[in-house]
Amino acid sequence: MDFNNKVLWVLNIFGVEVWITQTILSTWIIMLVLIILAVVVRLTLRKWKQIPSGFQNVVELLVESFDGIVKSAAGEKHMGLGNWFFTVFAFVFFSNIVGIFGLRPPTADWATTFALAMATFILIQVMGIRHRKGKYLKSFFEPSFIFFPLNLIGELARPISLSFRLFGNVLAGMILTSLIYSAPIYLRFAIPAVLHVYFDLFSGIVQTYIFCVLSLTFIGIAATPGNET
Amino acid sequence: MRLLLAAATPEGRIFGLDAQTLISAGIILFNVCLLAVVLSLILYKPVRKFLKKRADGIREQLETSKNDMARANELKALYEEKLTETDAERIRILEQAQTHAAERRRKLMETAENEIAAMKAQAAADIQAERVRADEEMRVQMIEVASLMAEKFVALSLDAQTHNRIFEESMAELEHAL
Numbered sequence: 001m002d003f004n005n006k007v008l009w010v011l012n013i014f015g016v017e018v019w020i021t022q023t024i025l026s027t028w029i030i031m032l033v034l035i036i037l038a039v040v041v042r043l044t045l046r047k048w049k050q051i052p053s054g055f056q057n058v059v060e061l062l063v064e065s066f067d068g069i070v071k072s073a074a075g076e077k078h079m080g081l082g083n084w085f086f087t088v089f090a091f092v093f094f095s096n097i098v099g100i101f102g103l104r105p106p107t108a109d110w111a112t113t114f115a116l117a118m119a120t121f122i123l124i125q126v127m128g129i130r131h132r133k134g135k136y137l138k139s140f141f142e143p144s145f146i147f148f149p150l151n152l153i154g155e156l157a158r159p160i161s162l163s164f165r166l167f168g169n170v171l172a173g174m175i176l177t178s179l180i181y182s183a184p185i186y187l188r189f190a191i192p193a194v195l196h197v198y199f200d201l202f203s204g205i206v207q208t209y210i211f212c213v214l215s216l217t218f219i220g221i222a223a224t225p226g227n228e229t
Numbered sequence: 230m231r232l233l234l235a236a237a238t239p240e241g242r243i244f245g246l247d248a249q250t251l252i253s254a255g256i257i258l259f260n261v262c263l264l265a266v267v268l269s270l271i272l273y274k275p276v277r278k279f280l281k282k283r284a285d286g287i288r289e290q291l292e293t294s295k296n297d298m299a300r301a302n303e304l305k306a307l308y309e310e311k312l313t314e315t316d317a318e319r320i321r322i323l324e325q326a327q328t329h330a331a332e333r334r335r336k337l338m339e340t341a342e343n344e345i346a347a348m349k350a351q352a353a354a355d356i357q358a359e360r361v362r363a364d365e366e367m368r369v370q371m372i373e374v375a376s377l378m379a380e381k382f383v384a385l386s387l388d389a390q391t392h393n394r395i396f397e398e399s400m401a402e403l404e405h406a407l
Contacts, residue, residue, distance in 0.1 A: 002241075004241035007240070016252070019253065024260075027260050031263075034268060035267055041271075041276070045275055060276070064280065087261065087265035087273075091264060106257070111253035115257040115258040116257075116261065
């Protein structure tokens with residue numbers, strides 16, 4: 001039984017060793033699947049009707065729901081974030097459930113969740129400075145300048161907590177499911193299916209939603225005047 | 230760039246805090262950014278554009294319907310106003326026609342009465358003239374009769390007594406005839 005994120009290839013780029021791991025391979029596969037799905041949707045878009053039905057309904061529901069989530073979490077003036085978080089949502093969701101198909105979930109690797117959390121962190125800072133300018137930076141020194149270290153730690157803790165929450169949940173699910181697969185044969189009936197449904201589907205959807213909504217909420221708080229960091 | 234086979238690669242791990250984690254994070258971040266651009270261009274923006282276009286179309290239709298409704302209400306009010314005016318005009322014309330007809334009737338009656346009176350007067354005059362003419366004719370006839378009688382008397386050599394009797398009888402007849 002091996003829970004490790006295996007290194008498939010090692011590239012040497014300008015003297016720097018780059019590991020191509022199972023996570024990165026899974027990421028590419030997920031990207032490919034998502035792009036193929038997007039192309040399929042794009043090709044059918046011309047035939048879409050004014051009154052939606054079937055597949056069109058699903059896509060419309062996804063986009064509209066996501067716009068609604070962005071609007072409620074970050075506000076109407078940050079609707080431009082919809083594109084990014086739609087991608088993050090789709091990517092994280094597929095990353096969480098990809099274990100069902102025998103691939104290693106990319107979100108079971110902290111590098112993935114950390115990358116996504118860092119993107120959120122960068123967006124928080126950019127949106128905060130863009131919308132509140134000096135007041136945002138000043139908020140790090142409030143209520144008094146001696147609170148700066150605490151505020152800074154609090155700010156840095158956000159991407160860390162975001163990344164570890166998702167990473168921990170998916171990794172735990174993957175380990176538990178793998179343990180069952182390595183258990184005696186009589187335990188392999190039905191139980192793995194239940195675990196897949198819970199850890200991959202249910203927990204996968206919930207964790208995806210939590211990750212995106214928390215990210216959007218943090219951005220909304222940072223970009224809205226009068227809010228503390 | 231050099232590629233090492235899996236057999237020669239390092240052991241994998243569950244978690245690590247080193248440069249490889251940062252490199253992997255960088256690669257994944259780049260991948261997700263690339264995916265975001267592609268999905269945005271291929272899927273999200275076109276779908277959103279389609280939804281916006283449809284929403285705008287529905288909004289426009291609602292606006293048009295609202296305007297049509299307002300226009301219809303205006304026309305309805307105008308129509309009702311015209312109807313009221315027409316009704317008033319109808320009543321006015323009817324009253325005018327009735328007045329005119331009554332006046333005309335009165336005039337016709339007056340003319341008819343005048344004509345009747347004239348005709349009556351003319352008839353009375355004609356009767357009177359006819360009576361005078363008849364009297365005259367009678368008088369002439371009486372004279373003729375008298376002349377004839379006189380001729381007869383003369384012819385029969387009437388005596389004075391007979392002559393008087395005949396004259397008296399003739400005068401009596403004449404008076405009776407008148």
